[in-house]
Amino acid sequence: MPASREIRLAARPTGEPALTDFELVTTDIPDTDTVAEGQVLVRNTWMSVDPYMRGRMDDVPSYIPPFQLGAPLEGSAVGEVVASGSADVPVGATVSHFAGWREYAVLDAAAVTVVDTSLAPASAYLGPLGTTGLTAYAALTRTAPVKKGDVVFVSAAAGAVGSVAGQVARALGASRVIGSAGGPAKTKKLLDTFGYDAAIDYRQGRLAEQLAEAAPDGIDVYVDHVGGDHLQAAIGAIRPQGRIALVGAISTYNDTTPAPGPDNLFQAAKQEATLRGMLVSSHFDLFPEWIGRAAGMLADGTLRTEETVVDGIERAPDAFLGVLRGANTGKMLVRLDGEAK
Helix, strand or coil: CCEEEEEEECCCCCCCCCHHHEEEEEEECCCHHHCCCCEEEEEEEEEECCCCHHHHCCCCCCCCCCCCECCECCECEEEEEEEECCCCCCCCCEEEECECCECEEEEEHHHCEECCCCCCCHHHHHCCCCHHHHHHHHHHHHHCCCCCCCEEEECCCCEHHHHHHHHHHHHCCCCEEEEEECCHHHHHHHHHCCCCCEEEEHHHCCHHHHHHHHCCCCEEEEEECCCHHHHHHHHHHEEEEEEEEECCCHHHCCCCCCCCCCCCHHHHHHCCCEEEECCHHHHHHHHHHHHHHHHHHHHHCCCCCCEEEEECHHHHHHHHHHHHCCCCCEEEEEECCCCCC
């Protein structure tokens, strides 16, 4: 029997995860001649690691079930169908699915989506054409909709969602787009590559003061990926009828005790501002609209993206820890060799 390698959760982390919380396991996969009717065997070529996965490592109720100890982790991936029991998903098709963290996956055909690699490379369906891009689009069209002339602030702006969000805000009519990132290399990237008008280096401190300098008249929209001091600064700068999309709070994901909330929350009330949470899974109906728009933007160069790539399934835990530490610019991906062992 051919074999595949996969990453399993070995222990539930306390605080920041460690490499010892993961284990690399070799498993058998079906022979290509024995794939059941209605199923497909996929050789994964790319997989995604994302901040939300940290929450799934804790055994607590949430909007998505926790990872199980001793079981392979899950996440978005793309790959090639190498055996098929479905006429709708032929051998050779490139598909996206949710059985990442492994080199091969057996899936029901209904659980995979055939993607068009003539529009963009396969890896793009884990980034701008995947839930990453959709998150940015839904945040700025539904959760905290941008109006023409708005001033928009995005935290973690050099990351997977943030690097797309600034460009989407511009396309939707924002007059000024401000991003925060960690360190001079990333803030330079915001200005030179991702089209931000102003870049704040949060590692320099004085976050509220830096935001006031970048947006002296305040902000209309904030896309929050960080929480904590970033959310507090945004509330302090929000203008009347401002909108805040609560997408993530990566600054708190490894906390072992509850993080304090903003102490200026009533400022949002005085400004009649809206703070609204969002889960990208509630906006999957926007996928066709977003892919059609994003593919055109990628083609004409109005959407510029980057990938930070780590090679090999065995290095997937390193890549995940890197995301939590802010090691990536753009989308963090793991490239899988996919060869049966």
